[in-house]
Amino acid sequence: MGVTSQRELSVFLTGGTGFVGRHVARRLAERGHQLRALVRNPESADALQELGAELVRGDVTQEAGLGEAMAGCDVVVHLVGIIREKPPAMTFEDIHTRGTLRVVQAAGRSGVAKFVHMSALGASPQGTAYQRTKYEAEELVRRSGLPYVIFRPSIIVGAGGEFVDILLRLLRLLPVTPVIGDGSYRLQPVDAEDVAAAFAQAAERDELTGECFEIGGPHKLTYNRILEIVGEEHGLRRPRIHVPVGLIRPFVDLATNWRLPTPINSEQLSMLLEESIVPGEKNTLREVFGIDPTSFRSVLQRLAGARHKGSE
Numbered sequence: 001m002g003v004t005s006q007r008e009l010s011v012f013l014t015g016g017t018g019f020v021g022r023h024v025a026r027r028l029a030e031r032g033h034q035l036r037a038l039v040r041n042p043e044s045a046d047a048l049q050e051l052g053a054e055l056v057r058g059d060v061t062q063e064a065g066l067g068e069a070m071a072g073c074d075v076v077v078h079l080v081g082i083i084r085e086k087p088p089a090m091t092f093e094d095i096h097t098r099g100t101l102r103v104v105q106a107a108g109r110s111g112v113a114k115f116v117h118m119s120a121l122g123a124s125p126q127g128t129a130y131q132r133t134k135y136e137a138e139e140l141v142r143r144s145g146l147p148y149v150i151f152r153p154s155i156i157v158g159a160g161g162e163f164v165d166i167l168l169r170l171l172r173l174l175p176v177t178p179v180i181g182d183g184s185y186r187l188q189p190v191d192a193e194d195v196a197a198a199f200a201q202a203a204e205r206d207e208l209t210g211e212c213f214e215i216g217g218p219h220k221l222t223y224n225r226i227l228e229i230v231g232e233e234h235g236l237r238r239p240r241i242h243v244p245v246g247l248i249r250p251f252v253d254l255a256t257n258w259r260l261p262t263p264i265n266s267e268q269l270s271m272l273l274e275e276s277i278v279p280g281e282k283n284t285l286r287e288v289f290g291i292d293p294t295s296f297r298s299v300l301q302r303l304a305g306a307r308h309k310g311s312e
């Protein structure tokens, strides 16, 4: 942390206003790199401006100006992605597949030296529409002819992230916490700060190229255990009630088909049940990036500490 890179890069960043993007932008700026950020709405990009980023108004669903915007940049860091579709305006194909194609093509035309791309654990041609389009975007990057690094993280946690907030809301609002199925499906929560550090290294280290890294935190935790840890850290120990998947699935599917607002949609339910963990015992963050991955509990303690400081 706080150590500047030996080489100052000019980085074109997409998705810099998002949860992960804010962490990545800060890390890149701390490392002494110049940021040029593609933003849809410059008025809501104060945090990027405070980091000295140059803002370029644009949208990955529009071709216009993307190539010019990247001119002179050394590296593209492409984070834009959505977890829920808002059809017809915003589908996974629009954002992940066609959006990435536009950014990749513009990067090729601009002659950038590296493309660092955000995918997701589970990206696959056979998966849900989210996973399929994440895979298609990866393929576009792999076939671009550009030196690239792709990251596939498990669930990312940290300041500004939704995951912990949703669990906290459940624990606070309900005397008994509902769990879909037996809760034994595992996730490998990874600290947004660690993800950001890995992205910065991918931008800086020339020898990291042509690689797709699956990344996760130090522990593979069942959903039940995650709930327990959040409860322990916040003094909110609650009994759980397990709702059979067969009972909940028809309601979730119906709500998804009717586009009703639900805490979880059909695709998210499938992805949750299929787990989000990196196969094997080795941790890529440690092995490749020399990062000691932060535990989920430590992230929670850091977040609570920051909240406490903020309320003083």
Ligand SMILES: NC(=O)c1ccc[n+]([C@@H]2O[C@H](COP(=O)([O-])OP(=O)(O)OC[C@H]3O[C@@H](n4cnc5c(N)ncnc54)[C@H](OP(=O)(O)O)[C@@H]3O)[C@@H](O)[C@H]2O)c1
Pocket (backbone or CB within 6 Å): 014, 015, 016, 017, 018, 019, 020, 021, 038, 039, 040, 041, 058, 059, 060, 061, 079, 080, 081, 082, 083, 095, 118, 119, 120, 121, 152, 153, 154, 155, 156, 157
């Ligand atoms: N969060 C996780 O646990 C997780 C795990 C694995 C992978 N990922 C991947 O990480 C990436 C970032 O996720 P996140 O959690 O940070 O999401 P997020 O908070 O929703 O941020 C998404 C970012 O993409 C931008 N964006 C959306 N549509 C755009 C468009 N049409 N043109 C330009 N920018 C657009 C948003 O800009 P606005 O501010 O204008 O909306 C925002 O900066 C995604 O690719 C996601 O799939 C996330």
